[in-house]
Amino acid sequence: EVRQHQKKLFNNEPYIGIHLRNDIDWERSCTNVESYKTRSYMASPQCLDLLASTNSYVTQKICYPPDEEILRLLKNIVLRTRIRNIYVATDKRPMIKEIEEHLAA
Numbered sequence: 001e002v003r004q005h006q007k008k009l010f011n012n013e014p015y016i017g018i019h020l021r022n023d024i025d026w027e028r029s030c031t032n033v034e035s036y037k038t039r040s041y042m043a044s045p046q047c048l049d050l051l052a053s054t055n056s057y058v059t060q061k062i063c064y065p066p067d068e069e070i071l072r073l074l075k076n077i078v079l080r081t082r083i084r085n086i087y088v089a090t091d092k093r094p095m096i097k098e099i100e101e102h103l104a105a
Contacts, residue, residue, distance in 0.1 A: 015085035016077055020070070023092035030063035067095065071102040078103060 006012070033041055034057070041058040061069060078084070088094045 009087070010085045013085055014081075014083045015087050016074070016081070016083050017087040017089065018070075018074065020088060020090040020093065020095060021064075022090065022095075027064050030060060033058050033063045034060055067098060070095070071098060074099065075102060 006015075009015075029042070036058070038058055039056060041063060065073075074086070078086075086099060088096065088099070
């Protein structure tokens with residue numbers, strides 16, 4: 001079933017998948033994250049390059065990044081991989097228009 005959905009959406013071409021956690025509940029969860037001085041908060045370990053720095057902590061920017069940071073990072077990945085298909089999973093704001101405009105610039 002998943003493979004059929006992927007084929008329908010992307011014609012078996014590669015795609016980048018992003019999960020945007022941008023609802024108020026997530027924003028509230030990240031409000032005081034820097035005061036915790038932690039390297040692991042919810043799914044944050046996947047966002048830290050712990051091999052590069054053992055002093056890396058979860059920050060507000062990592063936990064609840066501003067739209068500009070999401071767009072910047074996504075564009076970097078698109079440019080590096082040359083993958084043009086993007087799948088957005090979210091419970092609130094998919095940012096489709098913002099993504100399209102940013103990648104077109």
